[in-house]
Amino acid sequence: MDAWKLEWKPGMPNQPHVYWDSDVAKWIEAVGYSLAQNPDPELEKLADEVIQWMADAQQPDGYLNTHFTVVEPDKRWTNLRDLHELYCAGHLMEAAVAYYQGTGKRTLLDTLEKYADYIATVFGTGESQKRGIPGHEEIELALVRLAETTGKKKYLELASYFIEERGRQPHYFDIERKARGDESPYRLGGPDILPYAYNQSHLPVREQTTAEGHSVRACYLYAGMASVARETKDESLAKACKTLWNNITTKRMYVHGGIGSSRFGERFSFDYDLPNEDAYAETCAAISLVFFARNMLRLEKNADYANVLENTLYNGVISGISMDGKQFFYDNILASHPKYHKYSGQKSPQRQDWFGCACCPPNIARLIASISDYLYTQSDDTLWIHLFAEANANIRLKNTNVNLTSKTEYPWQETIDYTVNPDAEKSFTIAIRLPDWCDNPSILVNQEAIDLEKANKNGYAYITRTWKKGDKIHITFPMPVKRVYAHPSVRQNCGKVAIKRGPILYCLEECDNGKDLAALRLPPIAEFEVKASPESIGSVPMLIAPALRRDPSPWNGKLYSTNTPKYKSAQLVAIPYFLWANRGPGEMTIWINE
């Protein structure tokens, strides 16, 4: 979300932006999820009040947008390309669904249904309708949620319309631009880049084969496409989603799961271009990839989606928030020198209290508050376990209530224990994801080993049996420290190695390793020791290995030398990447010279 246009800082007067509603909406959505798990009358009262303001702000025709009601009422629907009107509508719909599901209260849901009904009259292929599409996607996935919640198919149809209309000629953004009297062609994205690729409207969606443009917009669109493909059983749309998924995850995704490497347009750049120190990798972009992954998972049970989802969640998403939950990263760089940002036009490499464009903090809030929605999906007879965490869930399988509880210290420990408690003995399937990072998983049911080679289908171990009260599943996912190498076409990482333990990506920080992290070299054979990290970063597992440090003495104070480099023995201390920058400024790197 174009943060680079704003320079607001805490203490300065609020600088309202046209998409203010979306921030409020994300907060309401987070409150909805939170109340579903943890009732809090005070918080609920506050949210009810805000919702009432929102409902009161709705216009007689159903329109609801505070900016275009109060500030610029004459500009309604005049600039879908830049002014985020449909984007705000989408976020309000998601908020309405979450709040209704969390509290049973319909005020916001009714308001947004009315708004969606009105939008459906304005946009479409009918003669009197505008053939508009959002410049910032979001409403597509939101409309599918609204359709699911209300059972009203027309919202799905509207979502479908917004997706199908994208990239059609004559281009709506040209039409509305000229209608505004704006004769300047759209150039966002710099020369030599298809201008409308910035907002994924350069081509019809089925013809888009690479993930382009602003990465949050892109994955919100793709997530919406996956939802529509699922609901409409549209195979060509599903295929387009897979093509884009593959392009992202095999060519354009950081090892921490972040996407959108370029801060110039907060966008995808090109295959294998993944700069570390200059990474953008907006927190919201990682979140959008999580949404895309989840919607792909609902379309097709393939662990690839859940593997990426888990990796992104544990690394590139939660890196966006500080230990105390009060400070945020907008961009999630993979290497840092404390002075570099001063001379590179980047943001500070320390988390900030807030942003002028505060899209990321409430986005993290709604994701973390809804994390339980990511653990499982189900069909009538199968429960898929995608993520591993302590939880207590009640699921209806084959018309039977099944209570499932889990005990685990995952991702720090290797074991997860489930207790399955169906109301009655019943045959159904539990499908457990076998994480891609784990070479030797084992699953015992009531102490009996499952043959995982036989049980494995697309990365899930399918266990079908007659389950009865008290059945135990004991999972072990061994977590040896692993070295990760980037494809040789990633020019930034050739000769370097990243370290993971389980799903957790590690990094080096100056406070543990001294200055000049690039001078450290991890020998190919070095063994890692796992120790508890300092309390200040949660005493989580920290990795220690013998290493080498390039000895500066042969340079004799000069900058360049023809002497063969020498090394001194050293120690390398790695902490989980998402915990970096919680102990003051300093260098950091994920990729280590090997």
Next chain:
Amino acid sequence: MDAWKLEWKPGMPNQPHVYWDSDVAKWIEAVGYSLAQNPDPELEKLADEVIQWMADAQQPDGYLNTHFTVVEPDKRWTNLRDLHELYCAGHLMEAAVAYYQGTGKRTLLDTLEKYADYIATVFGTGESQKRGIPGHEEIELALVRLAETTGKKKYLELASYFIEERGRQPHYFDIERKARGDESPYRLGGPDILPYAYNQSHLPVREQTTAEGHSVRACYLYAGMASVARETKDESLAKACKTLWNNITTKRMYVHGGIGSSRFGERFSFDYDLPNEDAYAETCAAISLVFFARNMLRLEKNADYANVLENTLYNGVISGISMDGKQFFYDNILASHPKYHKYSGQKSPQRQDWFGCACCPPNIARLIASISDYLYTQSDDTLWIHLFAEANANIRLKNTNVNLTSKTEYPWQETIDYTVNPDAEKSFTIAIRLPDWCDNPSILVNQEAIDLEKANKNGYAYITRTWKKGDKIHITFPMPVKRVYAHPSVRQNCGKVAIKRGPILYCLEECDNGKDLAALRLPPIAEFEVKASPESIGSVPMLIAPALRRDPSPWNGKLYSTNTPKYKSAQLVAIPYFLWANRGPGEMTIWINE
């Protein structure tokens, strides 16, 4: 020179800028040098005309600046900080000196003397004077040249004033800003950076210990300081120059001699921060370092200065111009991917016909046209040879004319042959630089070897003898291919190696090595073969070595893998860096994984 403010491209109407005079001046200066070597009546006539226009544009009081005479006559001397008024004056002075020396014609010299006399009345510490300093330095070194040429000491004093006044409080740029009614404090350079460091006026020059700010401004200032220190025998000023020289050359200089790593302000950043693909390293900045080096050499005979001068000249300066002399680089990056600039806000990685801010092309022109001035310096009894090239020079030593001719294919071949022809037998000294890149130099005088260990003083072999007509000096500087390593604090280059042969820095290009240059690995023991490069880049020596290429097959189409990387054997072909980008777009890198 703030190119990032302008977006002019060939074909668009000329966008005049306030420092237009400086471009014309650099052209006249280049013509002056050129006419000294190669008479050309047509060119001289053209220059004479331009000079007459300039002379005619001079105001009755001596003032001469076309912008502030024609466009904004009311703004004379109101914004020394930003509007380059004294900078233009300096360039005109250099042009006047060069044209006078090249042609004997005084029109421009007289004009500029009158202008300098006027400037000396306006600026100074006198009660009625402005205590102004230039925002873009240049006039300091120019005034010393004017003083040398005219013999008028007052120009040296004015140069000295401009240098001494720098960084004094109250700050003149604050005073003139307030006089303009501008209440906004100066912030160029971003937060956390001393604002006036951008133009080196944050501290008195003797208190400046690190090279800061806009790098061209910086080295023009330092070059001026070195000249004033020489002429005034000011040891504390000389010491300040050495401190700044050492900071640049041991902490802030690229291996190709470029300086000013950050394009945000075209400035120095911090010690050991030398990004490759994101380098700025403006051509003008490398030229300014050459000026600084030459003026240091005139202050102190230490080969360190000439070594840096040679390296910068052969690599980071001439990289700025294409094989055919018609296209130019503004920035001289050290690694390139043909798509990266589209997403990083950088300039094109191909040389351009011209620039909106066209400071670099005429700067290269005047440097190349005056290259003979860099070969030798002299005292009454000593001739120092700093650079090696074919030349025919007449020098006066101990009141005797000495003709010195040289034959060589340097820097491509290892030998240089001088013939010394004094008008009469005479004892004097010839001091020959022993290049820092050469381990085993040998010098024969009339076939007799010089004991270089004894003769060497500060990197020069001092040969004192009675020279007679026809004496021969035969030099051999063996040029094995050498590996160069950057200091381990240069985080961008740890684990990488650069290749040099003699003074020439090499690089890899995609057209010789295929895509994914970072996947190539130079084994520590690989031997290089020297072959002729393609005719299209001049058939100069090209270096070939057996290498390894990271095999992408273990990744199996994925982006990340935990499999141990494998290598295939490959060949590495390196060409002189300054010749890159003459054969179409493609990847390039100086630093190679080892």
